[in-house]
Amino acid sequence: MDIATPTDYGAIAAGLTFPSEAFINGRFVAARSGARFTNLNPATAAILGEVAACDADDVDAAVAAARRAFDAGAWSRASPEARKDVLLRLAALLREHAVQLAVMESLDSGKTITDCLNEVGHEVPNFFQWYGELIDKSFGKVAPTDESALALIVHEPVGVAGLVLPWNFPLLMAAWKLAPALAAGCSVVVKPAEQTPLTVLRLAELAAQAGLPDGVLNVVPGFGETAGQAIGRRRDIDVVSFTGSTEVGALFLKYASESNLKPVGLEMGGKSPFIVLDDAPIDDVLVSNAVSAALWNGGQNCSANMRQFVPRSRKDEFLDKVLARVAALKVGDPLDPATEMGAMVSADHQRRVLGFIETGIGEGARVVAGGGALEGLDGYFVRPTVFDDVAHGMTIATEEIFGPVLGVIAFSEPEEALRMAAESVYGLHATVFTRDIDRALHFARRLPCGTVSINRFSEGDIKTPFGGYKRSGSLARDNGTEAIAQYQQTKTIWIGGPEG
Ligand code: NAP
Ligand code: MG
Secondary structure: OOOOOOOOHHHHHHHOOOOOOEEEOOEEEOOOOOOEEEEEEOOOOEEEEEEEOEOHHHHHHHHHHHHHHHHHOOOOOOOHHHHHHHHHHHHHHHHHOHHHHHHHHHHHHOOOHHHHHHHHHHHHHHHHHHHHHHHOOOOOEEEOOOOOOEEEEEEEEOOEEEEEOOOOOHHHHHHHHHHHHHHHOOEEEEEOOOOOOHHHHHHHHHHHHHOOOOOOEEEOOEOHHHHHHHHHHOOOOOEEEEEOOHHHHHHHHHHHHOOOOOOEEEEOOOOOEEEEOOOOOOOHHHHHHHHHHHHHHHHOOOOOOOEEEEEHHHHHHHHHHHHHHHHOOOEOOOOOOOOOEOOOOOHHHHHHHHHHHHHHHHOOOEEEEOOOEOOOOOOOOEOOEEEEOOOOOOHHHHOOOOOOEEEEEEEOOHHHHHHHHHOOOEEOEEEEEOOOHHHHHHHHHHOOOOEEEEOOOOOOOOOOOEOOEEOOEOOOOEOOHHHHHHHEEEEEEEEOOOOO
8 A cells, every 4th residue: 555645544443453462483372371461542542452461481482482593593594695585575565564554553652643654654664674785785804814814703693682662663663673683683582562562563473474484583562570571681682672761771781780691782761952052043944843853752752852952032032933833733633644743652651741741830940832631532642831941950851751841941151051951861862953063063072962963853864873872871772784783793713823
């Protein structure tokens, strides 16, 4: 189906069947305990279905299947061309099923169909294609030696990778990790977030159809404290890649230190700044970037630019224009292609976001738009909220809200903005608007974060590494050729050897 064709997504939703079991060793299976959890559509509070609640026993079964597959070599030692063919076939199957997958993603998460079509329909297949194409274009090295020897530097897959995922970009985060892990030749055990288990289960089925050998890709839906912790602690998992909160990321380091010292790649929270310097025109481009930087995906974005630093002398102009844009935002039914903001992922998360808004008001910030739940709908919606008079030290300016909240912090001098922007335990992303190339470079160099975007809110794309400084991440990076390194080890082979 052509994903550009306007479609009745409600009718597609009504015809969907949802995966409900774990995917282990190439087939759907119930959790060994028989336990199930209820999966909701957060935009309607309707029950989508019951899903296998995997625990440590199921993780054991998945890890055993992954290890057997890895040792057998049908994937880990397959030719580069064979692995590439499978990933390209998977990309094609994902494109073929893009609309159904996008609708499933929207129902499961409350995200807008427009974003799901873009992420699931374009970005996700592109990831498998890009990493598939990379497989037979990646070379090892030969070190300089005298001619009696040859020193080869080769990369080998690490083994079994545990991938633990968040709910805000369910299939996209799966693709960010799965595509390079599979390209490297690893076997994987994936735990989706309990709120959004569906699309990665469907992807596993499509991967089998594409020819991925049994046991290479296993999916264990379930809860963090059971399935997630088991992945962190299994000695037979060789590497973990995690995206989620900083608190849970820290737990994975503890699990690793108490088990097999597996390396842990962490992509975690943020409190990213959006900085408007006084030479930047406050035009439509700046304003629409400011609003989407804070509110896109309902603010449920690790690199959301919630802290917006604006020159005191330009604040009224900035706020007037931002408020006009926010007032025009269409919030509501995620399956309506006109909708720009959907639901929060769960009732718990809606409560958490509303709690932050109350705290902001209590600490003296002033709500100038939104400021509460969106009434009249059964789902878990929060109105797009703008705070004026936010002070740098307030809770809403230091803790990650992960909801549709934009806070304006006024400054007098650019260096004051730079100091406040940099002063955070997080360091994921920053945006700077200026027409002055010297200032742009100065800010880009001095901001302690993994991605800086100038004159545009952009998190980059498949080709550029993504990750955080400080408590936003470990040294590991997702995306780009850098991501492969998380799933490979480096071996040196000496033939002959240095004299001695
Ligand atoms: P989360 O609570 O940290 O959950 C992430 C994953 O960890 C989920 O699969 C979760 O399972 C699992 N988990 C929870 N408790 C666990 C435990 N005790 N042991 C092992 N695993 C556990 O985060 P979230 O609520 O899903 O996502 C929001 C957070 O992710 C935000 O803080 C955001 O900034 C961050 N994030 C970061 C990035 C990035 O690239 N840096 C991208 C997206 C999101 P259950 O959900 O099943 O409990
Ligand atoms: Mg759900």
